[in-house]
Amino acid sequence: MARLDYGTRYSGVAIAFHWTIALLVIVNLVIGIGHDGIPALRALMGAHKAIGITVLVLTAGRVAWRVAHRPPPLPAGTPAWEKGAAHATHWTLYLLMIAMPLTGWAMVSAPGPQRPLTWFGLFDIPTLPVGEGLADLGHDAHGLLGWLMAALVVLHIAAALRHHLILRDTVLARMAPVLRR
DSSP, rough: OOOOOOSSSSOOHHHHHHHHHHHHHHHHHHHHHHTTTOOOHHTTTHHHHHHHHHHHHHHHHHHHHHHOOOOOOTTOOOOHHHHHHHHHHHHHHHHHHHHHHHHHHHHHHHHOOOOOOOOOSSOOOOOOOOHHHHHHHHHHHHHHHHHHHHHHHHHHHHHHIIIIIOOOOOOTTSSSSOOOO
């Protein structure tokens, strides 16, 4: 495997954003996709909503960081199609990390009697000023985008493992947390 120097790594801030958001997204996908078929997950829907809002806020920070701090280059010799696919997948994931929470928030903001939307019971989050039609659209989009997010997460993990185990390059190591130098 190629030697990785610290100039080809993501910054510590980018790595912290990546792994924190990744964990939260995976937990939310399990709860969101599984709550209909696994009754125990239904009890976690309040946490699912709070995690979604957390992902939205963290993603805003992550995108701001990403715009201000260029990522390390892909390894020399990476084919152009692969670079294009990587960039398209990353920006689609960013878009979904914003769209998923917003569509969920719109869904729970439907007019009529509502359960309060809280952030882990610590404070209330105001509902969005949406009508019934937009809330319904949010519901439909949220489910569809959830499956798209799940597919892209699997693709992203598979690509990282391909780079690490088959191509034996430094792509995965660039995003690995540094425990010590």
